[in-house]
Amino acid sequence: MRRYENIPVIKDDNGRRHYKSAIIINAPFAPEDIYVRTGPGDRLDTLALDYYGEVKYWWVIASANKLGLGSTAIPAGSQLRIPANPQTYVSEFNKANQ
Numbered sequence: 470m471r472r473y474e475n476i477p478v479i480k481d482d483n484g485r486r487h488y489k490s491a492i493i494i495n496a497p498f499a500p501e502d503i504y505v506r507t508g509p510g511d512r513l514d515t516l517a518l519d520y521y522g523e524v525k526y527w528w529v530i531a532s533a534n535k536l537g538l539g540s541t542a543i544p545a546g547s548q549l550r551i552p553a554n555p556q557t558y559v560s561e562f563n564k565a566n567q
Contacts, residue, residue: 494558494565496533501553506546513541516551526555533558 478486503520513527513536521529527541533552536543543549552558 493532494561496529496550496552496558497561498550499553499557503551503553504548505551506548507543509545511543511545513543516543516549517555520551521555523555526559529555529558 480486505516507516513530514524516530517527518524529552530549531537531541534547534549
């Protein structure tokens with residue numbers, strides 16, 4: 470799932486299309502969450518692939534760790550929380566943005 474898949478598209482007065490502002494929610498904590506320390510070259514997309522089998526969930530890890538959503542790069546030595554179930558977050562995100 471792309472993070473803006475369920476966000477409505479609106480047109481401005483000039484006919485340009487824009488996504489409606491999305492509400493970013495806190496990723497819920499779970500006892501099964503994993504905590505990792507990043508190494509050189511780690512990125513959000515590769516961590517998502519490693520832990521979820523899908524690069525498309527990189528933004529779930531970014532949100533859970535309050536990282537900017539503009540880049541997938543992470544400084545080496547950062548401690549990150551990997552939410553146990555990205556679908557739980559995606560479901561809550563979609564509810565908040567209906």
